[in-house]
Amino acid sequence: MKAAHLRLAVVVIAVLVLAGGSLGYVWHARHRERPPQQAAADGSFTLDEPGLYFRDSATGRVARLPARGAPRVTGGPSCDRFYAAGERALCLRRLPGLPARTRALVLDRRLREVRGVTVPGIPNRARVSASGHLLSWTAFAVGDSYATSGFSTRTSVLDLRTGYLIKSIEDIPLTIGGARHHAPDVNYWGVTFARDDNRFYATVSTRGRTHLVEGDLRDWSAKALRENVECPSLSPDNTRIAFKKKVSDDPRAPWRLYVLDLAGMREHPLAESHSVDDQAAWLDDSTVGYALPGREGRTSDIWSVPADGTGEPRLLAAGGSSPVAVR
Known part of the structure; x- marks a missing residue:
């Protein structure tokens, strides 16, 4: 017993x-x-003031640089990724717990929530069309880096004119080399919208290669234009695309920033010699902004460089990411 x-x-x-x-x-x-404490924007922090808006790395909240040399203004919402255009802003937040989930928040110009969508994965890319009518975001469903082979993405498009949400654009009919492409490994990321609120550009990865694709929302179709183009960003005049190009197999420095002229499909490197793993943002028709790993212990810093390949990089905001120029 x-x-x-x-x-x-x-x-x-x-x-x-x-x-x-x-x-x-x-x-x-x-x-x-667990991500940083999530907070809404302070009542006095809105998109009504022009300047460079970005995610402040120290607080996890959106901040603003009003003008060159002026101190940053804090008090924006907590976001892991941020973008704004027209009358809307898009704030991506990683939700606590496992598995990883992302909350995509649509905000008005006073940065108040008007709609929210929860998707699986880690926040990665965010874009809003110039009119503010179309929004897109990308989340990593597996892994957290394009430099690894074992990643999967989910890219969504939301049309605020109709309220229609495309949860994943992977099902869009895709043409590569003039032939309809079918493959189980298709991944899209980094959408950027044209001014007509119909055309868009994005990266598609399939069978070990990346392609720049041009999509048509009304016709629901996409065609590959060029290989080795990642995270495209369409210029305000809709004539050029800033993108990151893979130039090395070294996982520590695989990419370099380029600009592609859509009319002649000619490309040129920018003066930034460091590897940039970001979807660059056009600050105006002649300047590109982007984030790099930070110095002096900072997570990331925001830099700018002329879009024509001349000049040299300039530090805009220490301890920042997700830059966007709001006018």
């Missing part, structure tokens, strides 16, 4: 130890993955 009780006690203790270990692992994972 005593032996039976002893065996029972041992089993109970083992179960408690295992359960405690499992709970400890879950708590540790969730604690480790």
Whole structure:
């Protein structure tokens, strides 16, 4: 009888130890993955003031640089990715817990929420059309870097004119080399919209190659234009695309910023010699902004460079990411 009780006690203790270990692992994972405290914008922080808006790395909130040399203004919403155009802004937040989820928040010019969508994955890319009618975001469903082979993306498009949400554009009929392309490994990311609120450009990855595609929302079709173009960003005049081009197999520095002239499909490198893993933003028709790993312990810094390939990079905002010029 005593032996039976002893065996029972041992089993109970083992179960408690295992359960405690499992709970400890879950708590540790969730604690480790918990994002910064989420906050709405302060009442006085809106998009009505022109300037460079960006995510402040120290606070995780959107900040603004009113003019060259002026101190940053804080008080925007908490976002992991941010973009704004027209009458709308898009704020991507990583939600706490596992598996990873992203909350895409549509904001008005006072940065108040008007709609929210939750999707699986880690926040990655955000764009708003010039009119503010179309929004797109990309989340990593697996992994967290384009430099690895084992990643999967989910790219959504939201039309605020109709309220229609395309949860994933992977099903859009795709043409590569003049032939309809079918493959199970198709991934899209980095949408950028044309001024007509119909055409868009994006990156598609399939069979080990990346392509710049031009999409048509009304016709629901996409065609590949050029290989080795990632994270395209259409210029305000809709004539050029800034993008990152893979120039090396070194995972520490695989990309370099380029600009592509859509009329002649000619490309040229920009004066930034560092590897840029970002979807660049046009600050005006002649200047491109982007984020690089930060210096002096900062997560990231925002730089700018002339779009014609001349000049040299200039530091705009230390400790920032997701730059967008608001006028």
